[in-house]
Amino acid sequence: MIRLEHIYKTYSSGDKTIIALDDVNLHIPEGAVYGIIGRSGAGKSTLIRLLNLLERPSEGQVWLQQTELSALSETQLRHVRQKIGMVFQHFNLLQMRTVLDNVCFPLRLAGLKGAEQRARALEVLELVGLQDHVHKYPRQLSGGQQQRVGIARALANHPQLLLCDEATSALDPETTQSILRLLAEINEKLGITIVLITHSMDVIRTICDQVAVIEAGKVVEHGPVLDVFLHPQHPVTQSLLSESGIASEGWQDLAEQTKGRLVRLSFKGESTSAPVLSQISRQFQLDFSILQGSISRIKQTPYGQLVVALDGDLSRWTEIKALFDQHDVLCEVLRA
Secondary structure, eight states: OEEEEEEEEEEEETTEEEEEEEEEEEEEOTTOEEEEEOOTTSSHHHHHHHTTTSSOOSEEEEEETTEEGGGSOHHHHHHHHTTEEEEOTTOOOOTTSOHHHHHHHHHHHTTOOHHHHHHHHHHHHHHTTOTTOTTOOGGGSOHHHHHHHHHHHHHTTOOSEEEEESTTTTSOHHHHHHHHHHHHHHHHHHOOEEEEEESOHHHHHHHOSEEEEEETTEEEEEEEHHHHHHSOOSHHHHHHHHHTTOSOOSOHHHHTTOOSEEEEEEEEGGGGSSOHHHHHHHHHTOEEEEEEEEEEEETTEEEEEEEEEEESOOTTHHHHHHHHHHTTOEEEEEEO
């Protein structure tokens, strides 16, 4: 649905040139929830603003479906942007207007008549669970409710694409989860593609199908969330996972106290609950020690990793490895 091809974005500061984005190439599939994660200053907010051309690239092309946005005039862009909703970190609501008026605002700009505006606004406010708050003002709402107004406003014009720029970072953990559940429901019910900027791996794990990791203006890793979480390749990704408590760490000291072959087992889906280790222990008469482990979910899919020491007669390793493969458990040898 969205393609970024060789995107560069530079700024001038005095006699210096600042590179905000450096040869970014991304493909965001239609209907996906796509996460973009990075530390402060990595370039992720610049990247999301390029998706609706609020920022124009210095070089490269931005494609939405078959339309090259970077080639459109401002008049043409205004028409396209009506099909791209945006949700902001700090809500950006009109404080002197009611909830209903806030949601009607983009519909008014789109040229809808008053009755049409009201009907559509009430429809999306019911979708986000605010049908009983239409005549309240933003100051009378909680932070989570204000963000729901922002989401309703972003959905008002039937967008194909919803951009969320740190949409949950100003909220407490419980409210964050409720907003993420709402976005997941919107994606499932309406089929809207969602691109979500965040600094939290927990947000990525909860809602996203795919993820791109950005550092110093470069996309350093991208792919399905399960693959990136289970097998992070770049040090930045590994660090972000570790800081979130998701990566398996702390087993190195224990490994020095154990005998046998040290392996990392990665599993997902049905293999998460399968008694694979017990079966291998009985069949091959091996002892095993679990040095580190975690089981969690990415959206609705369970996944996990274990670091295990296997001790005993390992001469039948090819058969042992084949049994892991049979159960769709990836076995990586960390110490022979």
